[in-house]
Amino acid sequence: QAQAIILGIETSCDETAAAIVVRDQSGRGTIRSNVVRSQLDEHAAFGGVVPELAARAHVEWLDHIIAQAIQEAGIELCEIDAVAATAGPGLIGGVLVGLTTAKALAASLDKPLIGVNHLEGHALTARLTNGVAFPYLMLLVSGGHSQFVLVRGVGDYERWGGTIDDALGEAFDKVAKLLSLGHPGGPALEHTARLGDPKRFKFPRPLLREDRLDFSFSGLKTAVRLQAEALAPLSDQDVADIAASFQDTVAHIVGYRARQALERFSTLFPTEPIRLVVAGGVAANRRIAETLETPCHEFGAELIVPPIALCTDNGAMIAWAGAERLALGSSDSLAIAARPRWPL
Numbered sequence: 573q574a575q576a577i578i579l580g581i582e583t584s585c586d587e588t589a590a591a592i593v594v595r596d597q598s599g600r601g602t603i604r605s606n607v608v609r610s611q612l613d614e615h616a617a618f619g620g621v622v623p624e625l626a627a628r629a630h631v632e633w634l635d636h637i638i639a640q641a642i643q644e645a646g647i648e649l650c651e652i653d654a655v656a657a658t659a660g661p662g663l664i665g666g667v668l669v670g671l672t673t674a675k676a677l678a679a680s681l682d683k684p685l686i687g688v689n690h691l692e693g694h695a696l697t698a699r700l701t702n703g704v705a706f707p708y709l710m711l712l713v714s715g716g717h718s719q720f721v722l723v724r725g726v727g728d729y730e731r732w733g734g735t736i737d738d739a740l741g742e743a744f745d746k747v748a749k750l751l752s753l754g755h756p757g758g759p760a761l762e763h764t765a766r767l768g769d770p771k772r773f774k775f776p777r778p779l780l781r782e783d784r785l786d787f788s789f790s791g792l793k794t795a796v797r798l799q800a801e802a803l804a805p806l807s808d809q810d811v812a813d814i815a816a817s818f819q820d821t822v823a824h825i826v827g828y829r830a831r832q833a834l835e836r837f838s839t840l841f842p843t844e845p846i847r848l849v850v851a852g853g854v855a856a857n858r859r860i861a862e863t864l865e866t867p868c869h870e871f872g873a874e875l876i877v878p879p880i881a882l883c884t885d886n887g888a889m890i891a892w893a894g895a896e897r898l899a900l901g902s903s904d905s906l907a908i909a910a911r912p913r914w915p916l
């Protein structure tokens with residue numbers, strides 16, 4: 573395998589991102605640049621991501637972000653060996669902006685195009701950052717997804733359960749919103765929870781009794797809302813106690829499911845090292861990360877949390893997924909379609 577220089581483009585949600593990643597002959601990846609422009613300011617007033625505004629901001633910024641990624645990597649556009657872009661799942665307007673740009677670049681440079689599944693980007697990031705070998709278990713917890721995925725190889729994934737309603741990050745955001753903590757709510761809620769009593773409220777743990785690897789957070793969110801309404805007007809201490817109790821509840825749920833998933837992994841691969849990789853923005857939550865340490869310790873599993881900037885949406889993860897596919901001789905036609913929904 574020759575060395576390959578890959579441009580990666582990510583526009584499926586509210587970050588406009590581009591990166592240059594180099595994959596060397598031995599299969600190791602190096603991030604040469606990783607530029608992310610978050611659209612937080614555009615959406616702040618709306619308490620969530622507005623798809624049309626997101627698409628327009630991607631149109632406005634993507635060219636600059638790509639130019640910056642190339643400049644920071646110290647290369648020329650013509651040195652790129654392939655162009656990778658998120659082709660889904662995500663907000664379709666944004667995905668179209670990134671994918672169409674990637675097609676234009678690939679066509680004009682006469683280089684391969686790789687349409688990357690955004691989830692595959694998250695799934696393979698730990699190989700870029702930590703050189704993790706297959707197979708491993710991934711827990712993806714972001715604003716749009718909450719799922720366990722068995723990663724057997726490039727393109728070989730098995731979903732082991734996921735959320736049947738809200739994603740975990742979404743639950744954090746909604747609870748933060750009803751506590752008036754702002755958007756995105758996850759970091760604000762974690763911060764507030766530090767001052768609270770996690771034992772003050774007992775919130776429900778939906779689905780936990782059932783023997784499946786799925787999550788459900790919508791009933792929990794409703795219970796939190798009812799509690800907040802019952803106490804209104806809320807003192808600062810009430811808000812902190814609700815935040816802490818909510819966070820403790822979801823940490824318990826995630827830890828419990830992780831134990832089940834690790835058990836399943838160890839039964840399936842009795843002779844393989846056990847590895848749990850965490851991806852998605854919620855991986856930044858200290859309480860959640862700590863909760864995963866106990867079951868990992870129990871199973872002698874290695875817990876891998878990539879640097880948080882690579883757990884959240886970025887171009888390097890898309891470039892790397894493209895590099896991994898390209899190394900296996902796989903690329904896409906310029907006719908590849910953007911897909912709003914695209915399970916792994």
Ligand code: KG4
Pocket residue numbers: 585713714715716717740741742744745756757758759762852853854855856857858883884885
């Ligand atoms: O992966 P990500 O950047 O974007 C998606 O692809 O969704 O994840 C963003 C999500 C948001 O819901 C945000 O509130 C949540 O991750 N998040 C957190 C924390 N930091 C980010 N949730 C809980 N605690 C945090 N510290």
Ligand code: ZN
Pocket residue numbers: 690694714852884885
């Ligand atoms: Zn993501």
